[in-house]
Amino acid sequence: MCFIIVYKSKMLYHLGCVYKIFCEDDENISYIGSTFNCIEQRLENHKKQYQLSLEDNNITYKYALRPYFEKYGVDRFKIVKLKDYVCCRSDKYDFKQLHAYEALWINKLKCINVLTPFNPLSKLTAKMLWYCPICKTLVQYKERNRHQKTKKCLKAKEQNGV
């Protein structure tokens, strides 16, 4: 069973969980996420998202796993549940509480998450990441033009003969 719903006043109580995706070949690579669905399904979705990002080499929204999937292969990654949390939600789009729990784990564990999901001050654009096809790094979307003029990226461009 993946979730429960209990109605109490007008709030919804859903069972969510924080999970960890890790690489079997390198214990230093782990990614923390959270979901109200089954974790196995969540891993499949990550793999689909990776495929999509390969087809559309542009904006990758909060997509931290791609360079690692690319390096080790998607089949070398496994998912485990870290903890279940009963979360109070105003509607099905409300991830605030679950993201707060996720942020606790991100702060606690060494992981590759690029951005903490729970940051009430950040605007959407602050969370958007861009995957540079030249030097294969993730940079802030709004910094993408400036990034392509950095020494690191220009050097990669030179080496790739782009």
Ligand SMILES: [Zn+2]
């Ligand atoms: Zn670059």
